[in-house]
Amino acid sequence: MNPLQLSYFTLTTCLGAGLEANLDALREQRSGLAPCAFETVQLDTSVGAVADLDAVVLRADLAAFNCRNNRLAQHALEQDSFAQQVETALTHYDAARVGVFIGTSTAGILETEIAYRSRDAQTGALLNPPQYRYTHNPYSIADFVRRYFYLQGPAFTVSTACSSSAKVFGSAQRMIAAGLIDAAIVGGVDTLCLTTLYGFSSLQLTSSQPCRPFDSERDGISVGEGASFVLLEPQTAVASDSILLLGVGESSDAYHMSSPHPDGRGALQAMQAALQQAQLTPAAIDYINLHGTATPNNDSAEGRAVNTLFGAQVAASSTKGATGHTLGAAGGIEAVIAALALTNDLIPAGVNTTHLDPQLAIDYVLQNRQQTLRYVLSNSFGFGGTNCSLILGRQPA
Template identity: 50%
Template sequence: MSPLQISAYTATSAVGVGKEAHADALAHSRSGLRANDFGDAPLPTWIGRVDGLEDVRLPESAMAWDCRNNRLAWLGLQADGFLEAVAAARQKYGASRIALVLGTSTASIGETELAYTQLDADGNFPSDQRRPAVHTPHSLAMFVQQVLGIDGPSETISTACSSSAKVFASAERLIRLGLADAAVVGGADTLCGSVLFGFNSLELVSTEPCRPFDAARKGISLGEAAGFALVERVQAGGNASQLLGYGEASDAHHMSTPHPEGLGAERALDDALARAGLAADAIDYINMHGTASQKNDEVEGALVARRFPARTHASSTKGFMGHTLGAAGIVEAVVCLLAIERGLMPGTVNTRALDEGFGPQIRLEPATGEVRYALSNSFGFGGNNCALVFGKAVAA
């Protein structure tokens, strides 16, 4: 495929707002996880909670969209000059030529949960919750489209934990087919009861900070995050990092368990490398999906061990901000972009002893060095897999 330029990007998670906060946490192996304090009856687990969301105020013109998920998106959009970058693209291309592709797994369902606790005597939502557009999966995209002032093609992708990785693939197709000249991609997911108690019902939630690929791993730590990127055709003389390839596959093996041999994950990996025109040994850093669940880590660890040389630096960053579900793809894409631009390869925090079944690629400590190519894995329920390859700008 023809590469796409990543002209601007940002992320907000439990480790902070913006690129600098994330780079600092990754460099110093500083986790943002904390004992669960979310909700009226917190589960005994650890979470990656973003501080201050309760105090975030949307622009007056967008207050009709107010909910935790959209507040998180607004907080994230204001970081790293992202709003200004989109404004410049809007001026260059026109509002109708900028697409919007966002991923989320729960959207504003937390607000809907709240509304159900406020039913009146007739069983109806209170008047301030009668906002049908907010109580839909497309709420995030409609809100972001309004505050960015763009009106090109708009999509919401909801494929569980691969949602905001697949946005890059959709954006590439929209631009390649001439339906847009640029695209804002990303996603946001916030903590809510459905997420915490839903994953707990699957016996996937750990009572301690998650330990990806640890021999004694006990499950995931849930988190919330938002991230965004502006992608466009490569500009002459530009030095921004690039999206080089993507791969998507659905193995449809089980509703919540990956294929035992990782067939879908490997198919996504193969397609991403093929589109990028790279062999596996060209990859310098891998951001693994690495949720700390028994089966995901088992399958992904085996895949990386058999396909990549021992020198490849691989890690999971779920121990930093938790598993941010539909936002995981974009946040971990940002980690890859930081690795390329700063030569920083993060370690795997909280993990004490790697499962002996995994290879030497998985590193517990951060490292520095040139990162020419980075791979990001995002694997969702139902075997919905996405792999992304990013690289340094190639001189024209």
């Protein structure tokens, strides 16, 4: 599989809008998590909310798509001149041969959740029905991005819970290699909603304080929201020092719907597959951006898998203490964080964590490190036992 380059990329999280705001927060080892004040939610938990999303006005021709998820998408697309740069790049392509593959777990389900509060007493009909197709349906987010760029090629949403926007890189890579498309816009967008906040709470998987990945006292996740987008193109000769997608590894736990295999069997298989595709040995990896959700079981399984493959030799951290767990957007956001790490030679520390779990024998980074990075691995796992690992690398100048 030929490497693809991440020609342009951007991200928006609770840390801020755009690359610079997120990089600054990572450099300052700052968390964007705060006590939950979202909508009518009454839960003792912290969330990573993106500021000012209610003020975003969608482009007039996309008004039917109005919901928090698509507002976040447009807000994120317009950071870092991403949309403009992509529009310019797309003039070199046939609009029917550019793919759009976006990950989300819940799209704009919030609109339907709210609509269910107002129903006709007799018939049960929704008094204020949502735009089902353009907000609730999982495809709404890929549809929004496809129309935003006036594209006509293959498009779909990948919705595999918390691995969604890591797996979009695999779909794009295979379809480009197969000659079905020439380039792809990939990304992930997920926004706060009641289904996930109350759902994780019902499973007792949310923490009452900002999440502490790999801490011996870790007690659950902090749900976040965010978006990232990447233009993936075949590697061009002109681009030096560009960030490359080198490996994608996918697997299934085949174990349990909401708990990982205790030994991290699927995680191990996904990391090995990514290394194999990238033709790299574990020792070549300079930094691992862990899935690291901060639930006791998830971190334990991932820690075991990482230890099996890398020992305690490779620097690793979870950035979810800073961003929260952005669920279907996490894979894409953390791929962009991996790209930021590579371009800035920065190993971002895991924040909120104070007492590392001695059971998890990996090199978990608690203070930022500045060092030359060549290859970064990023893990994303999810409900249903879905696993995806990405390897990004920097082409030497």
